[in-house]
Amino acid sequence: MLLPNLISGHQTRYKYPMTLDTENIADVRSTHPNRTPTPLPELWMILRDRKRLATIMAVQNVSHRKLAEAAGWRAHSYLGRLLRGEVKTLDVEPAVRIAKYLGVGTDDLFLARTSDETGRSDQRRGAA
Numbered sequence: 684m685l686l687p688n689l690i691s692g693h694q695t696r697y698k699y700p701m702t703l704d705t706e707n708i709a710d711v712r713s714t715h716p717n718r719t720p721t722p723l724p725e726l727w728m729i730l731r732d733r734k735r736l737a738t739i740m741a742v743q744n745v746s747h748r749k750l751a752e753a754a755g756w757r758a759h760s761y762l763g764r765l766l767r768g769e770v771k772t773l774d775v776e777p778a779v780r781i782a783k784y785l786g787v788g789t790d791d792l793f794l795a796r797t798s799d800e801t802g803r804s805d806q807r808r809g810a811a
Contacts, residue, residue, distance in 0.1 A: 725798035728778035728789075729771050736792055737766050739785050753784035772796075 730736065740750060747766070751759035754777035764770045775795070782789040 726775055727772050727796055728775055728793040729796055730765055730773070731792055731794055733766050733768050736781075739787065739792075743785060745785065750781060750784060754778075754780045 740746075747759040747762050751762045754762065756762065756777065761770070761773070765773065773793075778793045779789055782792055785792075
């Protein structure tokens with residue numbers, strides 16, 4: 684491959700192709716003997732205040748069924764359990780959808796937690 688050298692006017696011959704082979708990058712990384720893939724921590728949300736959620740729903744005249752549908756759930760039973768305080772956790776996607784539907788910030792209603800925080804991973808598996 685010949686490339687012009689703009690300063691000297693000579694052409695330079697490169698030994699290697701100037702294109703990047705992206706198909707083999709993943710293979711090289713996964714077979715590298717000194718690298719082990721680090722698992723990503725599990726992420727979920729905790730409802731901060733169930734009474735606040737209920738108040739926002741009442742003020743905006745939003746039913747359990749309508750908010751559960753906006754969250755992407757087939758039934759409204761889990762939302763009822765959240766509002767009664769029987770469960771406190773939910774996945775990130777429904778939490779974001781609920782906050783967006785109600786027009787509030789996600790962090791106004793929920794706290795984000797990961798499995799690498801001490802003691803939370805076991806509680807999450809038992810709660811959901």
